[in-house]
Structure formats: C-alpha cells, structure tokens
Amino acid sequence: MRARPFAEITVADIAREAGLAVGTVYRRFENKDALIPVLFEIYKQRLDGFTGPSGGIAVDPQSGLKGVLRQLATQSWEFLTQERAIAREAHLYARLRPDLVGAEWDALLAASQASFGALIDAFPGEVRRPRDEVTEMLAYHFNTALTERALYPDDGVGSQMTVSELDFVRAIADFAYGYLVTEAD
Amino acid sequence: MRARPFAEITVADIAREAGLAVGTVYRRFENKDALIPVLFEIYKQRLDGFTGPSGGIAVDPQSGLKGVLRQLATQSWEFLTQERAIAREAHLYARLRPDLVGAEWDALLAASQASFGALIDAFPGEVRRPRDEVTEMLAYHFNTALTERALYPDDGVGSQMTVSELDFVRAIADFAYGYLVTEAD
Amino acid sequence: MRARPFAEITVADIAREAGLAVGTVYRRFENKDALIPVLFEIYKQRLDGFTGPSGGIAVDPQSGLKGVLRQLATQSWEFLTQERAIAREAHLYARLRPDLVGAEWDALLAASQASFGALIDAFPGEVRRPRDEVTEMLAYHFNTALTERALYPDDGVGSQMTVSELDFVRAIADFAYGYLVTEAD
Amino acid sequence: MRARPFAEITVADIAREAGLAVGTVYRRFENKDALIPVLFEIYKQRLDGFTGPSGGIAVDPQSGLKGVLRQLATQSWEFLTQERAIAREAHLYARLRPDLVGAEWDALLAASQASFGALIDAFPGEVRRPRDEVTEMLAYHFNTALTERALYPDDGVGSQMTVSELDFVRAIADFAYGYLVTEAD
C-alpha cells in the first residue's frame, strides 16, 4: 500500500507479499473485500500503540489551553506521517467503502470527542462556546485538518504549501484555539 | 457518478450515457484515464458558473471580517452540497490519480489564495499574523474543513454530527476568524 | 459434447470450438449456464428437422396399430441414434438443471401426448384402456424406453444386451401394443 | 446428495459429514473419483437390504403372471422412492462415469435377468416370445421405466403426469404383461 491503493493490488500480490498462496488468503478471508476491515484493525492497533497504555495522548495541562492544543496537533501529526501508508488507506476506504469501515470509524470518533470533552473541562474559564458543539467541532477539525497535508504531502491542497510543517501544525492548533476563545457571536 | 465512483463505471456506461458508441469515445479520448481531466474540467466549469462572471464569491465587506468569512463559508458549502457528485469525484481523483489532476488543482488553489489575500487586505487592523501564512492556511482550511461533511454526509467523520448544518458552517468560519484575530504566540 | 459432458467443458473450450474469443461468448450469453437452454433449442431444431414440416412422424395407418407403433419406435430410434450427442446432453441436463430446461421439456412432452392421442383415436376398437391414461403412458414409454439404449449404447443397462437393435426396437413397440390391447384388469 | 449431485459436493463436505478430516478421506481413497464406486456399493447394500436374505423380491405365484408383475413393479417402485437420493446418484453416475461403475452395474443386471428367467419359467403357457429376448427386455423395461418417475418426480417426463402413482406402477407392469402375452408377429 506504500505504492498503490488497495483497489489496484491483486489478491495474488497480497499473497506473495505475505509469503502465502492465493488459496491460503481465501482460507482466512471470505473475499477480497473482507481484507478491508483488517486494514482498519491494523490502523487502530497502530493508533493504540501510539497513544500508549493510558489510552490518550500525553499532554501537559501546565502549558495552557493553546499549549495543550499544540501538543495534541503535534502528536497527531507525528502519528499520521509515521503511519502514512496505512492511515491513507484507512481514510480512503472510509470513503470508498463506508459499509465496511463506517462503524469502526464512528467508534474512533466517539472516543475522540470524549477526550476533547475532558480537555476543555480542564480550562473552564477560557472556552466561550457550548460544550456539545465544541467537542464535535474539535474532533472534526483535528481529524480533517491534519490529514490532508499529512497523508497526501505530494498532491493536492497540501503539496503547494510553503509554510513549514512546524508552522502548519501550530496554525492548525491555533485555528482551534481561536475558535474556542472567541465569542460565538 | 451520483451512484458509483468513476473506477466502477465502464466505458460502455459512459458511452451509453452520452448517447455515443464506445468507439466514438475512443476517437476523442486516448483511453479511460484521459476522461479524468474532463471530470475536473466540468468541476471547474460548475465552480465558475457558481462564482459568476466576476470570478469571485460575492461578499459584503460591511459585515466585518467575521461576517465575510461566514458568507464565504456559506457560499462554499452551498456549492459543494449542490455539486456533491462531481465535487466528490474531483476530490477523490485528486488523491487517487494526482498525476492526472494535480496541476489543475494547483491552479485552483493559487486562485483561492489570491482571493484570500485580497480579503484580508480589506481588514488590515484585525489580522495579527503573517500575510503569507494566512493566505495559505485560509485556502487550506476552507478547502479541507467543509469538504468532509459536505461531500460525505452519510459516512465518516461528518455523518455522526449533531450540530446543525448552519451552526457547522458558522463554526468553520469562526475557526478561521479565531485564528486570524488571535496572536500567533 | 461428443467427448465430454457440458459441465466438464470450459467456456474457453466452447469459444475455441466456435472460433471465437472468450469475451465474445460472454457478449452473447449472460454466463455459462445460459448456454444450456441453447443446447435444448438445438435439440428441438434437430427434432423439427427430423419430423419434417408436417410436424409429426410419418406413419402408415394401413399397417395396423402394431405396425404404426413399430414405425414410430423405429423413427424415434433413428433420430436418437443419429443425434446421440445432443440428445444425450438434452436428457442429462433435464436432470442436472431442471430449472433451466424443465419448461421446454414439458412443452415437448405435451406435443408428444397430443400426437399419441390422435394415433389411438385412429384405432378405436383396439385400445381397451382409458384415453387419458393411454396418452400419458405412451408418451412416457416412448420417451424413456428408447433413450437408455439409444443414448448410452456403451454403458449401463443397454450395453449388455444381445438382442439386436432391430428386435429391441420392435419389442419396445410391442410393449406398447400389448399394453394397449390387453384389458386393464 | 439429497440436496446436490455428487459433482457439486466437495471433499471437505464429505469429510465433515463423515466426521473425518480431509486428509483421512485421502488415506482411504486415492482421489475423489474413487468415492463413486462406494456410492454404488451403498446402493447395492440398500438393494440387498430391501430384497431380503433370500436375494429376490417376494412374490406370490398364485396371483398369476399379471399379478406377479404388478407385485414386482410395486416392490421396485417402493425401493426406488424410498432410496431416491442414493438411487439417483447411482443411475446418474452410471452415465457420467461409466468407467467407474459400469462393471458393477452389469453384475446387477445379470442377476436381474436371471430372476426374470425364473419368473417366466413359472408361467410356461402364457409367454409367447423367445426366452432370451424376454429376460433381457423385462430386465431393461423394469430398470428404465420406473426410474424416470421414481427418481425425478419433480422434473422431466414424470413430473407432468396426472395418472396416480398406483395406476402408473400398474400400467408399467401391464406394459410388460401385454408384451409377454401377445404374439411377436
């Protein structure tokens, strides 16, 4: 998958790569589509491995709201770039075959929202927007904003940027910070 | 494409839909891949048709920076949801076949950055960040933040949201506003 | 089919035999199973070609009931042995895939019964059994009795016979004759 | 086999059904084809079990030639319908793979002829045809006439009949009776 998207990979390719015969792959998986959820499973394992046993990204509350958001963005960025190949396929197949990975993705998202809820509760005075909206929007923003450039550094919107990666990640965090601390209307 | 992604559509489907014979399609296009840029061309035409002959989205500077950003977000949202099918394919193929649509996408992005540059120049006192970074980040943000929910309303990150579409679009604009008006450090 | 049953023939075999490419076969037939009805269609054409434009086997009523039955048996025998390959497949697939050829077979059978009805009406004094039963049983008998030896001369029940073919066919007719002219009880 | 013909049953199916591993099946049988004779063996056992230790179907000579033939037809009919699944496969494979079951079938047939010989010897005055022909033709007739309707009640020639099973079986016997008691020419 580092080279070609899943759809263009044949079962024979997968078998060869895995050092198995084609029939052996079919012994374990009903058909080629049944491999997609596995893709996602691996993605989740990598994610778990990254966040560590505590289950959440390690942040230092002493660094203030903006600092915490920047730490979060940085950690997410590092994960996405390190695991680019698998993350790209996971994101792509969430779109191409939502029937196969949709439910798993929802669970990930719910966990993400919960952790954002805990985060803003740690800074009660600064956040000036409804808690429900905030958790949803933060989860959405961190999920979508980083992925484009992290997963497709050579194509599309992210590839033409001159801003450094460091500044880019900071800016993404600052979008979130600015949203939280400004009045809704 | 309203029903199936381009890869799953056969050349025979396209010919039938166009009222042509398969061979006729091949008189005009080298091969099936050569149809992808056309997809993008159509996307650009639709975009042009939407923005109107002036070439830019109509906004009212009297409504202030936040107001302008919200108008922009709303207009973009409306375009994306109205042209969901074609926009989805354009975005998807920018990822699946960057070699075929990458250059066109870059041109679109450059235009977008230019227009954001003009926009912030209209509010010199309020924006507290470097102009270069701002134009890039705004173009990036408006391009990525809205697409996920607009193009994939039934799947993925956008499908689980309880925030109304109106509040969602406003929030996306407010992310941008908050980013612009807060200090960089 | 002269050599192997349909199930063991690959689509590639059929294409090669027909001087076509595999894809061309699939241009005309949905899938391999869709070829089975064609088999049957050919069988019916051969049968039509054999019975001639009059639509029925030519018999001479002057030769009496037994004579007519023998003529019928002889004609049927000749058809079955001449068209052994196609007839064998038609009979075999009526059993292996009744869903595909059942309805066609029923039509053939109904025609056969009608013609037997006309036949016995020509000899009102001699037939001592109910007309309904007689038409059904004659159609059944002529259909099943001849096929075994005609279609599988080298195997099974028919292959071990020492009775000459001529005597065999006569005997089959005589079974029918004896049945018709003896009392039911 | 009650549901699908042998060709569509996998070796894994057979092993599972037998409570064995696939490899164990291959310890006992050279290959899948080697199972076909077993099929036939089972058929013969069932047949032996039906006819009883005496080795022949029990008939009452007091009931006359026609009565005896009817008893025979009835007994055969009952066996075939009771053991439909195995009988169907035995008959089918006698055709599909004559090389594997032909010899066994011949033995069965010879026994059948012998028993018909004994039968007609018990009614010397009534049978007006050469003994050799008669034994062969009776064995052939009882073998082929009943099988079609007994084994394929839902398809083909037998499925469209309105004659009751009882009358059908009687008629099959009466074909034989009529053949025996009428003059050859």
Added chain:
DNA sequence: AATGAATGAGACTTCATTCAT
C-alpha cells in the same frame, strides 16, 4: 494414523481497447 492448513492450477467472468464495416 489422523489432521487440516496450505497449495496452486484452473475455472468463470469483466471490461478497456481495437478495428472492420
């Protein structure tokens, strides 16, 4: 001796592409 995971040849089917009409 029994197991059953692994194997891979080969079957069916699709569809981008060609080319005679």
Added chain:
DNA sequence: CATGAATGAAGTCTCATTCAT
C-alpha cells in the same frame, strides 16, 4: 467519422490434493 462486435489479458475465487505436525 461513427459504430459496436470482437478481443483476450487479467482478476477473483474454488477446491482437489498434499504433507508437516
């Protein structure tokens, strides 16, 4: 210039058979 039947490479999947455990 348009047509669409023909093509055949290539992909998915099945299953009889093997063999290390």
